[in-house]
Amino acid sequence: MSRFIDRVTIDAVAGNGGHGCSSVHREKFKPLGGPDGGNGGNGGDVTLVVDPQVHTLLDFHFRPRAKAGNGRPGEGGNRNGANGDSLVLKVPDGTVVLDTDGQLLADLVGEGTEFVAAQGGRGGLGNAALASRARKAPGFALLGEPGEERQLLLELKSVADVGLVGFPSAGKSSLVSVLSAAKPKIADYPFTTLAPNLGVVTAGDDTFTIADVPGLIPGASQGRGLGLDFLRHLERCAVLAHVVDCATLEPGRDPISDIDALEAELAAYQPVLAQDQLLGDLAARPRVVVLNKVDIPEADELADLVEGEIAERGWPVFRVSAVAHKGLAELKYGLAELVDTYRAEQEKPVARRPVIRPKAVDRSEFTIVDDPDIPGGYIVRGQRPERWIRQTQFDNDEAVGYLADRLNRLGVEDALVKRGAEPGAAVTIAGVTFDWEPAVPMADEVPLTGRGTDVRLERNERVGAAERKAARKLRRQRLDEQDGQSLGWSDDD
Template identity: 45%
Template structure:
C-alpha cells in the first residue's frame, strides 16, 4: 500500500531528577554537597533513509516516545542519558508542525531530501541539577535539587513526495504507464480503461549519457487543482521534479477527445495548482503515433506547443523558453521515438540539476532555523488577567520551571522565585496590575503575589 502522508505524536524522554545529597565519610561529620545530576532525556529524530520507500510503518502506530534520563545519585553520580529514538522515513519527506485539534498544518520543520538527513522533532528534557550546583558564598549547604525537565512533545505531519527527476503527466489513458514500462524497469499496471494507475510509479532510466528517475503520475482531470479526482494527492508529487513531461494521446482515445483540448486542460490545471509550474521546464510528447489518422491532430498540437513556448519566452523567439518547442512523437507499442525522448529528458535533467547544485553551493546555509524559532517561542510568556485579583502566567519555559521545582522544599521554592524575577515575571505582573496578595496561577500551581520589594531579602545570595 502506498502511504504518503501521516500524522504522528512524538515525545522526547523526560530528564532525570537531580540528587540532594551530602558527603558522609568517617571522621568527616559535615561533608559538603555531592548530589549528582539527572540524565538528559533522549530526542526523537526523524531521519531520511534510502532503503525506506513509504510511510507504511506509521499508518497504525501514531505515538512515539524516547527513553527518559535516569535520576542522579549521591557521591556525584550522574544519571545516564536516555537513548534517542530515530524514526526512519523515505528520502523526500517533508516534516511539518501539526495541530491535532484544529487539523491545521503549521510551520515546516525540515525537508529531508538526502540519505542521512535528520532533524530533532522532540527534544528530550534536560536532567535536573544536583545540589552541588547551588553552593554560593552564603549558601554552603543547599538542601535542594532540581527535578528533571519535561520533554518536548507534539504532533507532526510527515509528507512524502516522490524524489523523481521527471514526471509524466497527462489525462487518464494517455499512455504514461506504457512509456515508463518501456524506458525503465518499472512494471506498472497497464490496461485500456481510465484511472488504471492509482498511485505514482517510479522507474530509473539509463540512457547513453545520463541516468535519472522518472515518475508516472496518475491521470489528471479537469478541476484537479481543486482536488477533483484526487488531484491534490497526485499534483503534489510533481512539485519536486526538475522537468514535466506532458504526454498527450494524439488519437483522442476511445472517447474521441480533442488532443489539443486535453493539452490545454492539463496545462491549466498545473498552473492553477502552483504558479511555479508555469515556469517549470516542460517537454510535450505526442503518444500513440502508431495509430492511423492522427496527422491533423498532430499538426494542431505542434502549433499549440510552439505558441506556448514562444509565449513562455516573452515573445522573443531567440530567448530560452522553459517549454521545449519540439514535439516528441512516440509509440509505447512499437517503441518509436522512445530512445530520443529518454535522451532529451536526460540532457535537460542534467542541465537543470547542475544549475541547481551551483546555486545551492553559492547560497549560505542556515542550520537549525526551526529549532531557534521554537526556542524563541518557548522563552516568551504572557500575563493574563482572569479577574480583579487573579492572574495567570502562560509560557512554555516558565511552566517547565514550575514543573521542575520540588514543592516540598522551601529553598527550592525560594530559588524558583529568584528565577522568576530574573526572567522579568515579577515586573510583568506588576505592569499588568498585580498587587500584593493577588493570586498568581502557573500550570497547576497557585501563588500569592508579593512585589519584588517585599522579598528582596529572600533573593539575597541566590544564583541561577
C-alpha cells in the first residue's frame, strides 16, 4: 500500500570542486616550457524541480540524503577536469522549502519551477591560469571548494481546486470515491483518513481536482487532532465545500453547529506563506454546503429544516447521498461552475523572468570584528576572503604568499591597521588563524625564489648544499685537531 508523506527533512550535499593542477610543460629540446596545469571541474548542484507526475514526498522519506557528483581535478597539458554530475530531485507541485530555522527559502508552484538546494563548489585554478608578470611559473595551484551542504525541510501543500472540510466520519472520503476514480480508505470510525486524498472530477467538458482533508474538530487551528498537519492543504483551494453529516447521532451536534464550529477554525487559522493570502483568507473563500447521507429518512427531514437557513448565508446547498449516488451530478456541475468562475477572475500566470541584482559600487567585500576568544585578535568575515582560505595549500609557501597578496589587494591589511591591530595579532579567517605581520611587500616588489617557496615567509628550514659542505669541512678540522692532541703533537710539529 502506498504511503502519503507530506513533510520530510532532507540533507542536500553538493559536489566538491576539483583541485587545480600544478604542472610545468616538459618537452625534449624545449627547457622551461612554462606552466600547463589545468583547472579543476566544478562540483554538481542539487536542484529541486516540480514534476506533475510526482504527488508525494515518499521517496525522500526513505532516501533523505541527496549527494551530487564531485568535480574532477585538473591535469597537465592544460587539461581541465570534468564538472561533477548535478542531481535533480523531482518534487510535487506545491512543495514549500524551509531551512532548519523555519525560514522560507522557496515556494515551488508550477511545472518546471526550480530551486537550487545546494550549490556545487568551484573548481580550483591550475598554475597555468595563475601565471602573471610577477609569477611566470607558479609552483602551486588552488584547491577546489567544498560543496554546500544544507538540511532542508520540505512541506507539501496540495494544489486542488476544491477542498472538502468537515467533522470526522462526515462522508468526505465516500464523496471523493464516487466523484472521481480515487479509492480512499473508508470505514465507520472517526479519523479513518490520515492523509489527504486527491481526485480528478469530470463534469461535462470541465475538469477540476478535489481534495479530501482529514476530519477537523474544534481547536484544530491550535493543533488539536490533525488540524495543523492538514489545514495547510486547504490554503490553496479555490473553493471550500462543507460536508455535513445529517445522520449523526452525537448529542449536541447538528448541521448548523457543525458549520459554525468549522468556520471558526478556518477563520482562526493563518497561512504561513504570504503568497497563499492572494486567494483570500480561508474565511473569505467561496463556500458550498453539502448535506450528506440524505438517503436516510431522518437525515432527509433534517436537511429540509436547515437548508433554508444555510441558503440565507448566500452559500449554495447540495443534498447528496454518496451511498445511493443521489444528487452527485448536480454537485459536480455546481462545483465546476464555481471553479470556472474563480479561474476566470485570476490573472494569467506569467513566466518568471530572471532577476539580475548588480553589486553596489561601495559594497564592502568583508568585515572585521574582535575575536571573543583571543584577546587582541580579530576575525575577518566575507565571502571572498573565506573562499580564498578554502582554496589555499598551506603546506606550500608560495601559495600562502599568493593568499597574502590577494588579501592585501582586497584591503584587509589596511582595515586591520585602521582598527589598531598590533604586529603579531591573531587574525582568523574561515577557521584558520594567522599571526599578522603588517607591511609585507607584494610579490612583484621582491625577488622570487624557487617554485613552491616565498622569501617573505622565511619558513624554509632546509639546509642548502653550500652550508652542508662548510659544516663537513669544519667537522673534519675539529677531528684532525683532536687526533693530533691525542698523539702528543704540537703546533710546531
